[in-house]
Amino acid sequence: MEYRHCGRSGLKLPLISLGLWHNFGDNKPIDNCREMLRHAFDHGITHFDLANNYGPPPGSAEQQFGRVLQQDFLPYRDEMVISTKAGYTMWEGPYGDWGSKKYLVSSLNQSLKRLGLEYVDIFYHHRPDPQTPLEETMSALDLLVRQGKALYVGISNYPAETAEEAINILRQLGTPCLIHQPKYSMLERTPEEGLLDLLEEEGVGSIAYSPLAGGILTDRYLNGIPVDSRAASNPSLPPERLTSNVLAKVKKLNELALIRGQKLSQMSLAWLLRHDRITSVLIGASRISQIDDALGMMENRDFSQEELKTIELILDDSI
Numbered sequence: 001m002e003y004r005h006c007g008r009s010g011l012k013l014p015l016i017s018l019g020l021w022h023n024f025g026d027n028k029p030i031d032n033c034r035e036m037l038r039h040a041f042d043h044g045i046t047h048f049d050l051a052n053n054y055g056p057p058p059g060s061a062e063q064q065f066g067r068v069l070q071q072d073f074l075p076y077r078d079e080m081v082i083s084t085k086a087g088y089t090m091w092e093g094p095y096g097d098w099g100s101k102k103y104l105v106s107s108l109n110q111s112l113k114r115l116g117l118e119y120v121d122i123f124y125h126h127r128p129d130p131q132t133p134l135e136e137t138m139s140a141l142d143l144l145v146r147q148g149k150a151l152y153v154g155i156s157n158y159p160a161e162t163a164e165e166a167i168n169i170l171r172q173l174g175t176p177c178l179i180h181q182p183k184y185s186m187l188e189r190t191p192e193e194g195l196l197d198l199l200e201e202e203g204v205g206s207i208a209y210s211p212l213a214g215g216i217l218t219d220r221y222l223n224g225i226p227v228d229s230r231a232a233s234n235p236s237l238p239p240e241r242l243t244s245n246v247l248a249k250v251k252k253l254n255e256l257a258l259i260r261g262q263k264l265s266q267m268s269l270a271w272l273l274r275h276d277r278i279t280s281v282l283i284g285a286s287r288i289s290q291i292d293d294a295l296g297m298m299e300n301r302d303f304s305q306e307e308l309k310t311i312e313l314i315l316d317d318s319i
Contacts, residue, residue, distance in 0.1 A: 062111055087157075
């Protein structure tokens with residue numbers, strides 16, 4: 001594994017981080033979760049990314065992770081980076097959503113209990129709140145660091161303009177923004193519209209979530225939608241996203257990946273990491289083989305200018 005400094009901080013993250021969004025809730029066997037976590041850590045994946053509402057049901061991913069942490073990882077806690085978030089609906093009523101100080105402080109306290117930890121390494125605000133002053137949300141993040149419940153703070157899903165405001169407020173408070181977590185892949189390139197430039201200028205790290213576009217940038221859907229796939233059973237990847245235009249691009253990208261001697265998923269991750277503006281890519285996995293596929297990307301991360309040009313031509317809708 002290779003590690004990159006997160007922006008201008010002293011913290012390093014592995015090129016590959018493991019997210020616990022869909023496959024670590026109560027609906028999944030704990031033994032499989034445990035095996036994946038152990039396998040990832042044994043191969044240098046030291047960063048594990050959660051959120052208060054991950055499951056299903058909400059909160060169960062943190063509970064599952066907490067159980068495995070107690071069983072296997074307590075001697076290695078100082079070798080791990082554990083992150084969680086709050087910002088989406090977690091509980092009913094007026095205080096269980098969005099970005100108030102009331103919600104963020106309460107949520108992290110609950111997360112720490114589920115995880116069995118005294119602190120997390122990174123705490124994120126999960127999405128901007130249009131009805132709460134940004135100063136209040138950022139002051140909550142600052143407070144949680146000062147309370148010792150988080151070492152660093154970050155933001156996720158913030159557009160460039162709002163991210164710039166948040167970064168400046170946190171700097172003035174004395175708790176710099178460590179990292180931004182945007183949705184970014186070959187098929188979702190919004191961060192290139194100013195956000196990545198901003199983060200580089202401000203010295204803020206970036207970790208790309210959904211780097212395989214929910215599994216579209218794999219060989220999973222080259223010949224239709226398998227009955228056991230996410231597109232067939234999970235609302236996070238509705239079948240209508242798999243348009244003929246998207247599938248045509250995926251097939252061409254897959255042909256290039258084969259020429260490069262790697263899987264499409266591996267090429268897609270390597271493409272994101274082709275420059276160091278991306279600190280880490282955040283993968284999801286339901287089995288160990290998917291983690292191994294991601295690790296295999298490390299063997300071929302370089303692109304020729306001709307390959308990069310070919311990828312742009314494939315992705316260009318105007319051609």
